[in-house]
Amino acid sequence: MRSGGGWGIASRGRLIATTLLIFLVVATSVVWRRTRGMAAARSLQTLASSRAELESRRLQLESDIVTLASRGKLGVRVESRLGLHVPNDSQVILLPLPAAATRRGR
Amino acid sequence: MVRVNRLSVLHVALALFALALTARAAKVQLLDGKIWGRAAEKQHLAQTSLDAPRGEIRDAAGVPLVRSQERVRIAIAPPEVRDMRELTRALSRLGVGRSVIRRVSDRKHKWVELSETFQPSDVVVLARMPGVHARSVSERLYVASDGVRRIVGRTGSGGVAVDGLELALDSLLRGVRGRTAAFRGANGERYESPDLLTEPPRAGSTVTLTIHLALQDICDRALAEAAAHLGAEGGDIVVLDPRDGEVRCLASRRAGSRVGAATAVTEPFEPGSTLKPLYAGALVERGLARVDEMIETFDGRYTVAGRTINDVHKAERLSLADVIRFSSNVGIARFSERLTDREQYELLRDYGFGTPTGMTYPSEAAGTLREVRKWTAQSHASLAIGYEISVTPLQLAVAYGAIANGGRLMQPAIVKSVQDADGRTIYTHSPRVVRQVLTPETCATLRRILQSVVDSGTATDAELATFNLAGKSGTARRTSGGRYGQGMYTSTFIGIFPGDDPQYVVLVKIDNPAKTYYGGKAAAPVARNVIEAAIASRSVNLDGRTLAAQKIRSAPRFDPAPVPLEQVVDAGAVVEDSAPRGPALPPVSLVDTMPEPPLRGPIRFDLGRPLRDVPRTDSLVSVPPVAGLPLRVAVRELHRAGLKVVLAGSGDGATQPAAGAQVRSGTVVRLWRP
Numbered sequence: 001m002r003s004g005g006g007w008g009i010a011s012r013g014r015l016i017a018t019t020l021l022i023f024l025v026v027a028t029s030v031v032w033r034r035t036r037g038m039a040a041a042r043s044l045q046t047l048a049s050s051r052a053e054l055e056s057r058r059l060q061l062e063s064d065i066v067t068l069a070s071r072g073k074l075g076v077r078v079e080s081r082l083g084l085h086v087p088n089d090s091q092v093i094l095l096p097l098p099a100a101a102t103r104r105g106r
Numbered sequence: 107m108v109r110v111n112r113l114s115v116l117h118v119a120l121a122l123f124a125l126a127l128t129a130r131a132a133k134v135q136l137l138d139g140k141i142w143g144r145a146a147e148k149q150h151l152a153q154t155s156l157d158a159p160r161g162e163i164r165d166a167a168g169v170p171l172v173r174s175q176e177r178v179r180i181a182i183a184p185p186e187v188r189d190m191r192e193l194t195r196a197l198s199r200l201g202v203g204r205s206v207i208r209r210v211s212d213r214k215h216k217w218v219e220l221s222e223t224f225q226p227s228d229v230v231v232l233a234r235m236p237g238v239h240a241r242s243v244s245e246r247l248y249v250a251s252d253g254v255r256r257i258v259g260r261t262g263s264g265g266v267a268v269d270g271l272e273l274a275l276d277s278l279l280r281g282v283r284g285r286t287a288a289f290r291g292a293n294g295e296r297y298e299s300p301d302l303l304t305e306p307p308r309a310g311s312t313v314t315l316t317i318h319l320a321l322q323d324i325c326d327r328a329l330a331e332a333a334a335h336l337g338a339e340g341g342d343i344v345v346l347d348p349r350d351g352e353v354r355c356l357a358s359r360r361a362g363s364r365v366g367a368a369t370a371v372t373e374p375f376e377p378g379s380t381l382k383p384l385y386a387g388a389l390v391e392r393g394l395a396r397v398d399e400m401i402e403t404f405d406g407r408y409t410v411a412g413r414t415i416n417d418v419h420k421a422e423r424l425s426l427a428d429v430i431r432f433s434s435n436v437g438i439a440r441f442s443e444r445l446t447d448r449e450q451y452e453l454l455r456d457y458g459f460g461t462p463t464g465m466t467y468p469s470e471a472a473g474t475l476r477e478v479r480k481w482t483a484q485s486h487a488s489l490a491i492g493y494e495i496s497v498t499p500l501q502l503a504v505a506y507g508a509i510a511n512g513g514r515l516m517q518p519a520i521v522k523s524v525q526d527a528d529g530r531t532i533y534t535h536s537p538r539v540v541r542q543v544l545t546p547e548t549c550a551t552l553r554r555i556l557q558s559v560v561d562s563g564t565a566t567d568a569e570l571a572t573f574n575l576a577g578k579s580g581t582a583r584r585t586s587g588g589r590y591g592q593g594m595y596t597s598t599f600i601g602i603f604p605g606d607d608p609q610y611v612v613l614v615k616i617d618n619p620a621k622t623y624y625g626g627k628a629a630a631p632v633a634r635n636v637i638e639a640a641i642a643s644r645s646v647n648l649d650g651r652t653l654a655a656q657k658i659r660s661a662p663r664f665d666p667a668p669v670p671l672e673q674v675v676d677a678g679a680v681v682e683d684s685a686p687r688g689p690a691l692p693p694v695s696l697v698d699t700m701p702e703p704p705l706r707g708p709i710r711f712d713l714g715r716p717l718r719d720v721p722r723t724d725s726l727v728s729v730p731p732v733a734g735l736p737l738r739v740a741v742r743e744l745h746r747a748g749l750k751v752v753l754a755g756s757g758d759g760a761t762q763p764a765a766g767a768q769v770r771s772g773t774v775v776r777l778w779r780p
Contacts, residue, residue, distance in 0.1 A: 038289075038291065038297070041289060041297030041298075041299060042297065044297070044298070044299065044300075045297055045298065048298070049226070052176050052226060052242070053225070053226035053227040053230070054227075055176065056175050056176045056177065056225055056226050056227070057225060057226075057227055059173055059175045059247055060175065060225060060247065062170070063170070063173070063247050063248075063249060063250075066169055066170065066249050066319075067249055067250040067251075070249070070250075070251065070319065070320075070323050071320055071323035071324060071327065071639075071643075072250075072251060072323040072326060072327060073250075075323070075327065076327075086635070086638060086639045086642055087638070087642050088570075088571060088638050089570045089571055089572045089573055089637070089638050089641050090571035090572045092641050092642050094641075094650050094653055094654035094657065095650075095654070
């Protein structure tokens with residue numbers, strides 16, 4: 001009787017300890033997973049934000065290039081700084097493309 | 107007797123408690139699981155609507171003219187700011203104005219919103235400061251060209267299209283908003299995840315225009331220089347490809363307004379002498395006159411229906427060709443008498459005057475062409491010299507396009523193609539012929555006459571050294587305050603380039619030039635400059651191969667001596683009546699005869715006070731599309747467009763009249779609640 005009761009208390013204690021251990025492991029893994037998830041979400045958000053910033057910057061720079069390379073901006077500068085001018089039609093030589101080249105161009 | 111000890115009672119109580127917990131857990135998980143699941147989801151996930159990127163607008167060569175860009179709008183709550191000195195320094199570095207910084211520094215203000223938006227990368231540090239509230243907004247990024255901005259229009263707050271092509275093509279550009287969910291953190295922060303994207307946004311379509319940015323720049327600059335040189339109030343330039351009706355450039359300029367609408371489409375004017383070739387074409391086509399047929403011009407003074415018409419270049423008689431070449435009012439008024447009122451009306455109507463061309467652009471003006479029953483005794487002659495009618499520069503360019511392409515009146519187009527978000531082409535412009543207004547033979551004859559206008563007529567200032575250019579100049583009086591103003595003129599020149607196998611119709615209109623005001627002197631050189639710059643440019647869609655074949659000579663430009671009018675009048679003249687030839691005319695520098703306005707002009711025909719049955723084009727507005735917008739925003743947008751709003755029950759935000767409809771400003775619009 002006594003040994004059976006002793007086994008009962010000891011085994012019950014082991015069972016409780018095991019249960020607690022399993023709970024602890026599961027709880028820790030849940031918290032760890034959640035923490036990793038949040039960290040990943042933060043990184044993702046930071047990356048998305050950086051991507052949006054860079055994309056915005058790219059668009060701005062491309063637009064600046066188009067604007068600065070346009071005749072409206074460039075034409076004025078080359079005329080004032082380099083003394084160039086728009087040629088009149090007699091100063092333009094139009095080179096007729098050979099038929100083969102035209103076909104390739106198409 | 108059962109022995110009950112305290113431990114057993116405790117065990118039973120614990121067991122019952124565990125059972126109750128299990129039962130409750132089972133109820134929560136199994137029976138009410140879905141309800142609690144939804145509640146938990148609501149607590150942990152936030153539903154967010156995603157803006158659809160608005161579509162791009164590109165020029166004919168694929169250069170992006172308008173794109174959507176993410177920017178950051180900053181608002182500051184001064185009471186929440188911890189380090190005010192650091193904040194003001196950061197704002198100053200961003201170029202925020204001193205007055206705004208002063209407001210931000212004053213902690214009495216609860217909320218200060220900065221009017222400008224910023225590049226996200228420029229405000230990374232600022233956005234992290236306490237008291238700074240940053241919000242991403244999508245903004246349209248326009249290429250820095252006033253001309254392009256006039257054409258494409260604007261979007262307002264929240265990306266709502268306001269005018270221009272942004273409004274006309276809004277349903278294509280807008281895209282479809284998406285939905286996503288974001289995790290909510292403990293402190294209210296949100297974390298988006300690609301796995302939670304429930305409905306991805308669909309980007310708007312990409313619209314490619316027929317406009318060439320390079321040519322637009324050429325025309326904008328030419329117009330600006332002409333306005334400065336001539337002291338003009340403004341003007342318009344239209345470049346049209348007569349072969350397919352594609353508009354290559356729409357440049358407009360008005361004093362005092364940096365950017366506005368494309369007035370070449372929205373503002374009609376009295377065309378003056380530029381209508382004369384259309385009459386000549388109709389007379390030849392109907393067999394009512396020959397180009398070499400002479401007519402009495404009574405030494406440049408002719409009275410009809412109590413109105414005296416004068417010519418600048420006075421001649422006793424002129425051929426029909428020379429009537430056009432020297433822009434004789436008397437000659438064209440006399441020739442036009444061979445047409446009945448009905449024929450004259452139909453002739454003008456056939457060219458599309460009095461009705462919008464149908465080009466994709468909001469608020470396009472129809473111009474004014476009154477019905478015959480509303481004409482007076484003087485109307486017949488007035489119309490022949492380009493009064494009592496108003497046309498937009500685009501309408502006039504389209505009419506000359508018909509002369510250039512062999513008589514086909516083309517519907518003008520500004521949209522070349524549309525690609526959806528997946529890159530599939532969903533629309534490609536194909537040329538549409540509205541009607542055949544002249545035969546190709548008559549057109550070829552007219553182009554020869556118009557070439558004579560440029561090489562030895564009233565528009566020699568437009569002449570090119572190595573290409574034939576056909577064209578016609580016009581000068582008309584302008585109204586101001588309901589009357590024809592003293593010294594107020596519209597100078598116009600329309601060129602067809604090259605004269606033989608045309609690729610461009612170039613219309614130049616100068617408003618109120620202060621110096622020289624004759625169309626052949628003020629507007630024609632501008633057209634020549636535009637064409638020369640276009641020939642020299644590689645990116646304006648001129649067919650160099652065809653052009654090279656049409657080069658007529660390679661001589662440097664020289665300024666020819668004025669051609670004696672007598673010599674010109676004599677050339678090719680066929681004497682058909684017995685009228686004696688007039689005295690020899692002295693050599694003169696040729697200018698176009700400016701038609702005098704009708705005597706009762708300001709009363710009968712007044713662009714500022716149009717006839718009752720003609721809607722005021724300046725007060726026409728387009729109903730903005732508001733479907734899908736919150737009620738408050740929808741009402742605000744309708745009010746902003748100058749419309750009155752009546753709510754008409756629940757619906758999907760539809761309006762009556764429908765979005766895009768042209769209505770008078772102040773019209774009551776029924777809005778079905780979104």
